[in-house]
Amino acid sequence: MTTPARVRFAPSPTGRPHVGNIRTAMFNWLLARHTGGSFVLRIEDTDVARKVEGALESILDGLKWLGLDWDEGPEVGGDYGPYFQSQRLKLYREAAERLVAQGDAYYCYCSPERLETMRAEQVRRKEPPGYDRHCRDLSREERAQREAEGITPVVRFKVPLTGQTRFNDLIFGEVVFENSTIDDFVLLKSDGYPTYHLANVVDDSAMKISHVIRAEEWISSTPRHILLYRALGLEPPSFVHHPMILGPDRAKLSKRHGAVSILEYREQGYLPETMFNFLSLIGWSLDDKTEIMTRKELVDNFSLERIGRTGAIFNREKLDWMNGVYLRSLSGDDFTRRAMPFLERGLPPEVKQPLDGDYVGRIMPLVQERARTLAEVAELTDFFFTDQLSYEPGLLIVKKMDRESAVRALEAALRKLEPVASFDHDSLEAVLRPLAVELGLKTGQLFGALRVAVTGRTVAPPLFETMSVLGKERCLARVNKALGILRRM
RNA sequence: GGCGCAUUCGUCUAGCGGCCUAGGACACUGCCCUCUCAAGGCAGAGAUCACGGGUUCGAAUCCCGUAUGCGCUACCA
Numbered sequence A: 001m002t003t004p005a006r007v008r009f010a011p012s013p014t015g016r017p018h019v020g021n022i023r024t025a026m027f028n029w030l031l032a033r034h035t036g037g038s039f040v041l042r043i044e045d046t047d048v049a050r051k052v053e054g055a056l057e058s059i060l061d062g063l064k065w066l067g068l069d070w071d072e073g074p075e076v077g078g079d080y081g082p083y084f085q086s087q088r089l090k091l092y093r094e095a096a097e098r099l100v101a102q103g104d105a106y107y108c109y110c111s112p113e114r115l116e117t118m119r120a121e122q123v124r125r126k127e128p129p130g131y132d133r134h135c136r137d138l139s140r141e142e143r144a145q146r147e148a149e150g151i152t153p154v155v156r157f158k159v160p161l162t163g164q165t166r167f168n169d170l171i172f173g174e175v176v177f178e179n180s181t182i183d184d185f186v187l188l189k190s191d192g193y194p195t196y197h198l199a200n201v202v203d204d205s206a207m208k209i210s211h212v213i214r215a216e217e218w219i220s221s222t223p224r225h226i227l228l229y230r231a232l233g234l235e236p237p238s239f240v241h242h243p244m245i246l247g248p249d250r251a252k253l254s255k256r257h258g259a260v261s262i263l264e265y266r267e268q269g270y271l272p273e274t275m276f277n278f279l280s281l282i283g284w285s286l287d288d289k290t291e292i293m294t295r296k297e298l299v300d301n302f303s304l305e306r307i308g309r310t311g312a313i314f315n316r317e318k319l320d321w322m323n324g325v326y327l328r329s330l331s332g333d334d335f336t337r338r339a340m341p342f343l344e345r346g347l348p349p350e351v352k353q354p355l356d357g358d359y360v361g362r363i364m365p366l367v368q369e370r371a372r373t374l375a376e377v378a379e380l381t382d383f384f385f386t387d388q389l390s391y392e393p394g395l396l397i398v399k400k401m402d403r404e405s406a407v408r409a410l411e412a413a414l415r416k417l418e419p420v421a422s423f424d425h426d427s428l429e430a431v432l433r434p435l436a437v438e439l440g441l442k443t444g445q446l447f448g449a450l451r452v453a454v455t456g457r458t459v460a461p462p463l464f465e466t467m468s469v470l471g472k473e474r475c476l477a478r479v480n481k482a483l484g485i486l487r488r489m
Numbered sequence B: 001g002g003c004g005c006a007u008u009c010g011u012c013u014a015g016c017g018g019c020c021u022a023g024g025a026c027a028c029u030g031c032c033c034u035c036u037c038a039a040g041g042c043a044g045a046g047a048u049c050a051c052g053g054g055u056u057c058g059a060a061u062c063c064c065g066u067a068u069g070c071g072c073u074a075c076c077a
Helices: A019-035 A055-065 A090-100 A110-123 A142-147 A196-206 A216-231 A262-267 A270-278 A295-301 A316-329 A332-345 A357-367 A376-384 A404-417 A426-437 A443-455 A463-470 A472-488
Strands: A006-009 A038-041 A107-110 A154-157 A162-167 A173-176 A186-188 A211-215 A238-242
Touching: A006 A019, A006 A211, A006 A216, A019 A038, A019 A055, A019 A211, A019 A216, A019 A238, A019 A262, A019 A270, A055 A262, A090 A154, A090 A186, A154 A216, A162 A238, A173 A186, A173 A216, A186 A357, A196 A216, A211 A216, A211 A357, A211 A472, A216 A238, A270 A295, A270 A316, A316 A404, A332 A357, A332 A376, A357 A376, A357 A463, A404 A426, A404 A443, A426 A443, A426 A463, A443 A463, A443 A472, A463 A472
Parallel strands: A006 A038, A211 A238
Antiparallel strands: A107 A154, A154 A186, A162 A173
């Protein structure tokens, strides 16, 4: 694949950007960048009813977040604009009229009600549903009569009744359809807007798209597009259908499976580099072992030939693992910088904001290798920011200890810690390790009790570092408080 | 129902006729490291390559059926 590809991502602004669509965008982008071609962004806003306010912005937002920059399209323009289909209606109308004039399309006056009862009847009789071509051969008089009734017609394509339509998909290979199984689909709706089929063909051709890369669910409509290209005397592009992303039940990934928008993953604390890498690996692979790849490596190595043919389940656990890998690979400063907004949002309300950047900078290294998402960071570190610890008193009594020995241990620790001037890792270790021996306790027992006293939990970053960051005053106060709790038991 | 596509460990995948007694990753189990948790290291379990027929000296790999799954079947994309 060395010739520059002109590809496009053509989303419909009907909601937040779905990870499946974003992956389609990625494959397109990857091919464009790999071949030194162009990535075009075209907005398919031809369904007035389904249009959602703010959807366009969120789609652009999602693309930008992943670094999927476009060479032509909204905000950047280009030589083949406009890039909003709602601004290209004239083109579609002209194409539709041309097809009617040629005898390849016709006006259809059937009411939605008639179509509905027709379909219901077909289903009832277990016949394949599809338009019954009622208006295909209307006479001039019949048409005039309906026009006089004030009916605004749609334009339907006159699909050949016989023969086959085939195409060679770059991933799925040769696919053949009997024309007799394709019904006369709508080209132009009664509101003057084109359907996907018409707009797509007209624009892909006008925009000189070389490869149409889209999800497998479009295979069934591809013969219609081929037929249209042919009727319009246009050269069809190469078709590349890729397998879909599935939910755990192997059905097309949808809202009922949980998070489906790329923006939700951003909100949940996944890194864009993780999402980019992870999504690229759903249905595509480099070889038998390479999984962690930078954007550049992906661009350099991407190829259509290595896209598979089977749908793939979106594996959250693996995503979490991969995000951990990327989180750990960040520099300390970068990790802190990226975690900050999640911290500000996720910490308990009593925590005073803005946060002390210096203090946060000392805490973050303690959780960087423990977090799987940035959102987790707040939960992992909240005890550094609030003194309102709430924990089961029983947790202070570590395995094989009782209330008395726990009290003894914490009292002894308090005595040893009070004179420690510098609360750094080494000083704390120098004092506490011998203390365990002195008390006849395992380090795990002493440190465990201290951990609960100081952090309010049994699982936390290493004790000495934690205490060092918390500082002497806070630590002693917390141990004292724990003693109080123990004595009251 | 019709049409189309797919089918290798639980999951993502490598494999494009002999290198496969099927390799890697996530998850899982055990051990090591260790103040807990992570991370890391080592080891392990896990796939009769959906099933049945061919073709071939030889098939996960090629062909044909069957089954199952998924997609499409709108004046939605």
